[in-house]
Amino acid sequence: MNQLTVISGKGGTGKTTFTSAFASLAENSVITDCDVDAADMYLILKPEIMETFDFIGSKIASINDNLCNECGLCRSYCRFGAITEDLKVNIYDCEGCGVCEYVCPENAIHLTDRNSGKFYKSMTRYGPMAHAHLGIGEEASGKLVTAVRNKSRELAEEYDCDLVLIDGPPGTGCPVIASITGVDMVLVVTEPSTSGIHDLKRILEVAKYFDTPALVCINKYDINGDNTRIIEDYCRENGVEIAGKIPYDNTPVKAMIQEKTVIEYSDNEISKTINDIWERVRWRLLRTT
Known part of the structure; x- marks a missing residue:
């Protein structure tokens, strides 16, 4: 081939x-x-699409509000400004680097798979x-x-x-x-x-x-x-x-x-x-x- x-x-x-x-x-x-x-x-x-596949290209941070003590360390350490003032994750700014997960003292932040697009098997x-x-x-x-x-x-x-x-x-x-x-x-x-x-x-x-x-x-x-x-x-x-x-x-x-x-x-x-x-x-x- x-x-x-x-x-x-x-x-x-x-x-x-x-x-x-x-x-x-x-x-x-x-x-x-x-x-x-x-x-x-x-x-x-x-093309006529025959099969569609999800593309997991990166990770995104997710904050568990039940565990978060609102210390703000995640926000202060994030270089991309992805943590808002009310400690929510802006999905468009998050780069999935994991520093927020690393510094969180309550283990309240975890990285999850991010669906970044789709790819296709088609016929033309x-x-x-x-x-x-x-x-x-x-x-x-x-x-x-x-x-x-x-x-x-x-x-x-x-x-x-x-x-x-x-x-x-x-x-x-x-x-x-x-x-x-x-x-x-x-x-x-x-x-x-x-x-x-x-x-x-x-x-x-x-x-x-x-x-x-x-x-x-x-x-x-x-x-x-x-x-x-x-x-x-x-x-x-x-x-x-x-x-x-x-x-x-x-x-x-x-x-x-x-x-x-x-x-x-x-x-x-x-x-x-x-x-x-x-x-x-x-x-x-x-x-x-």
Whole structure:
């Protein structure tokens, strides 16, 4: 089973556009949406949920009023201001660190499991899908990404799929690391902007650290020719292959409005270019493994 993660150093570069397009081109794959903070793959693929699972991502403090002597130590030691003046726990501020439980002289505070979101086993028109929803203001998104990836591997075994396509989160933090750990290759989607160049370099360093082969795709390459050349030069100097370049086009927006992948929506030049990129990525993925 091969695993490919589509990532970027920043949001809005087109990761979901590419991953959903690849899903419509690949055969026998599991689709995985690991952008749990802002999942949007479901907008295109409209998955039918088969099973729902609770995600216990962290702990939350609970005060037993019958044991509490109102000494206020919990409130004075809490660095996050999660204990109110009337000694109640603000669930949105509590980080589950446990210091209140530790300092309480009456053993009146305990940490309990916190339901931080849900993850799903679903079916789409292109095969099984694992995805999730992280609760508002919740932490531990990296743990939820891991739960989603574990579910995708289960789906691959259940449906005898030989490829896991992962739509990764933006940035370089814990969720990204959880989405690329152990995969066979990453495709980094970037754009020729100052922030795009900066974050491309950062995410390539992350991939290099984990010894994960990387390809680069430059989206909207024609909006700034100078910056596109900077990206090409950087990739060439660092031995990173550019899988392809996509010009600026509103086809992805129109396709998403119609709840379709770019490949489904139109057989125009953008679709053909993405198809070529997929063939190049697929070939490299087979060589890597």
